[in-house]
Amino acid sequence: MRSPAEPGAFVTGSAVVLPPATQSAQEAVRAGRITASESEGLGVTRVHVADEPAPLLAAAAARVAATRAGVAPESVGHLLHAHTYYQGHDFWSPAHFVAHEAGFDSCVPMSVGQMCNGGAAALGIAVERARSAAPGAPALTVVTTADTFGGDGFDRWGSDYDTVYGDGATCAIVSPWADRTNGPALRVLALDSRARPQFEAMYREGDAFGTTPHALRAVVDVKATKRAFFQRSGGTAEFRDAAVKTIGELVAGVIESAGVGIDDVAATMLPRLSPKVLDLMYSEAIDPRLAPTLHCERDRTGHLGAGDFLANLDHLRRTGTVADGQYALVVGGGGGFTWSAALVQKLGPPLPRT
Structure with missing residues (x-):
């Protein structure tokens, strides 16, 4: 290290x-x-x-x-x-x-x-x-x-x-x-990603390829493509099993790569998704020993698209969620599917409230 x-x-x-x-x-x-x-x-x-x-x-x-x-x-x-x-x-x-x-x-x-x-x-x-x-x-x-x-x-x-x-x-x-x-700074000790590209169809199932934006639908309808995907695949079990396995392996690998013990993780920042979505993919995947450290800052922002991961890093850096020298885990993901995790160490005290 x-x-x-x-x-x-x-x-x-x-x-x-x-x-x-x-x-x-x-x-x-x-x-x-x-x-x-x-x-x-x-x-x-x-x-x-x-x-x-x-x-x-x-x-x-x-x-x-x-x-x-x-x-x-x-x-x-x-x-x-x-x-x-x-x-x-x-x-x-x-x-x-x-x-x-x-x-x-x-x-x-x-x-x-x-x-x-x-x-x-x-x-x-x-x-x-x-x-x-x-x-x-x-x-x-x-x-x-x-x-x-x-x-x-x-x-x-x-x-x-x-x-x-x-x-x-x-x-x-x-x-x-x-x-x-x-x-304060956040020292990035380890960062890794894992993907399961076979689930990309979840965002297009049942739709032909279009030639211009919104040619297929005037309003984005993720529910329609997900519904079609899960009807074809026989339900959510296959996706859920793959997600839980992938995220579990990812998180364990990042912690090991960082050279810290799981008991050293003071906070685990989850993506800003609903409890149901977190239960589907993340809750079972993450080691139970990390349960007391889980944080989700969705209440007043909702899901920030591509921004959840960096917003959670900013929260760790600028608040007292973790103290100087402590370690934190940040976990996220996106359609396709890809999941990422980073293990960081905070260096310096929290910034004063503004």
Whole structure:
């Protein structure tokens, strides 16, 4: 294991930007978008609702994180932007827009598409860049996510089973060095992903390939494709068994790779999904010894698309959920299917409340 004095991979800056407007579950029930019983199962009080396009939120998150961390634009070598849903233009690179709007015009931008695992996938690339940074090159990688689920093409309350999608953006700044000048850092000891591509059809089953966006349906209907998939496959048992096995192996492998004991994990951050979805995939998969450490911060954000993983890292870095020197596990996943886990160590005390 690397000593803290050696180059590695550290999250030295982070931010979550949520638009000020919100929509409550009670409002969704009154509007007939979900039933009262569906609302009770979501585990969400309200979500944030954006007027501005997602890439503008991402650029704002990058600026906030960079300002907090005291990052000079010329020190950023790469910017990785992940998202789940529409970014505002049909034939365009949102990553380049985010980089320019955030003031990182000398970096190399890249978009990362892996559904709701996109933030974790982008973070994995950033971690590898940090660990292999060439001397003298711009050493920092900025990772952003942003999703907004408004408009006529997506019903944040009803397009998917047991999930409410909230608007927001996240950012993590990854460095080869544990700079704590402007706040605590998270040392990334291990990060890994596992995939089961045979389940990609869950998001397209029964539909032909289209030639233009929304050619098949005016509104995204994940329920229809999932229903068709599970009818063909005979139910959820096969998927659930594969998910539990894969996540269990992933989490055990990450903890072992980090060189810490399972009893050393002080917090386990779960994706911001409903209790039912967490029970389907995560609850049984994760070692029972970690049960007292489980955290899910979904109540006032809902599911942030590609952003849950980075939002949870920001929560660990900026709050007192874990103390200086303690270890935390972050777990997430996305359609396709891919799951990711990271084992991090907090270096420094929590930031004061603002």
